Amino acid sequence: MSAALLVALVPALAQPSIVAGSDTIQTLRAPSLGPTSTTPDSSRLNRRLPLLAGGLAVTYTGLMYGLSKSWYTGERVPLHWFNDLPEWKQMDKAGHFWGAFHQSRGAVAMLRWAGVPERRALWYGGFVGFLLQSPIELLDGRDPAYGASATDLAANFLGSAGLIGQQLAWGEVRIMPKYSFHTTRYAPMRPNVLGRSLAEQHLKDYNGQTYWLCADVGAWLPAASRWPRWLQPAVGYGAQQMLYNDPATNAAAGLHAYRQYYLSLDVDLRRIPTRSKLLRRVFYVASIFHLPAPALEWNPRRGFVMHGLYY
Numbered sequence: 001m002s003a004a005l006l007v008a009l010v011p012a013l014a015q016p017s018i019v020a021g022s023d024t025i026q027t028l029r030a031p032s033l034g035p036t037s038t039t040p041d042s043s044r045l046n047r048r049l050p051l052l053a054g055g056l057a058v059t060y061t062g063l064m065y066g067l068s069k070s071w072y073t074g075e076r077v078p079l080h081w082f083n084d085l086p087e088w089k090q091m092d093k094a095g096h097f098w099g100a101f102h103q104s105r106g107a108v109a110m111l112r113w114a115g116v117p118e119r120r121a122l123w124y125g126g127f128v129g130f131l132l133q134s135p136i137e138l139l140d141g142r143d144p145a146y147g148a149s150a151t152d153l154a155a156n157f158l159g160s161a162g163l164i165g166q167q168l169a170w171g172e173v174r175i176m177p178k179y180s181f182h183t184t185r186y187a188p189m190r191p192n193v194l195g196r197s198l199a200e201q202h203l204k205d206y207n208g209q210t211y212w213l214c215a216d217v218g219a220w221l222p223a224a225s226r227w228p229r230w231l232q233p234a235v236g237y238g239a240q241q242m243l244y245n246d247p248a249t250n251a252a253a254g255l256h257a258y259r260q261y262y263l264s265l266d267v268d269l270r271r272i273p274t275r276s277k278l279l280r281r282v283f284y285v286a287s288i289f290h291l292p293a294p295a296l297e298w299n300p301r302r303g304f305v306m307h308g309l310y311y
Contacts, residue, residue, distance in 0.1 A: 210260075232267075
């Protein structure tokens, strides 16, 4: 939830001339205005950075407070660790990676908008996803039903590192993690864990979540190539029949969890040309989601399955 909210803040704050709905490193050059003049970059930095820092601090504090009051409402115990790596077919780890990547991506774009020099924007903003998501482990660590997770922290780190690594290697995001969701029959069977409302199911029902890696293959092709940059191949990962995270309890309910792998296509909305500032901002936010498209699935239960339109 916080990942989507943070990314959504970027277009609302950023000027299209700086961000332009793009994740490409941009070199901003200002004309010399004389020894006594303030360059546009430093002026923008002085005006926007306090606004950005204050807005993020207030927003994140509010999110964490709301989470602690709405999600973690039961008994508190001393901080402890718990190995949850075997649970939920690692779908939650994919979610941590996705969230940290896009929180870092949004933070870098915000710092660019604020006028922070490119390298500093990348390094300072690049680890924001890790820093924002990791305190949640403090809440988990004091919940008797959970525990702080070292593998969650690792997934957070890898998400931020994935963004930084791409920017250092290519100066842009060429492999974009994305998310899609569809409702399942499992949430009504255990709504207290998998979610009662649609919003809760987006967060809790791992059966309905799919995580994707979408590749901008046109970035590696010669300039003369006619491959449309907006069309990208995508590989996806999901899982099914996860009513309980314990295999024995799940089996007692007649369910046996299994993994799913997908091959599909995706539309990179950032590559669609438009003069509309509003659309550029909408496309930037929407680029965190995989759009419905035909998909080829493979799973160990049914083998290959063709989907005419997969969400």
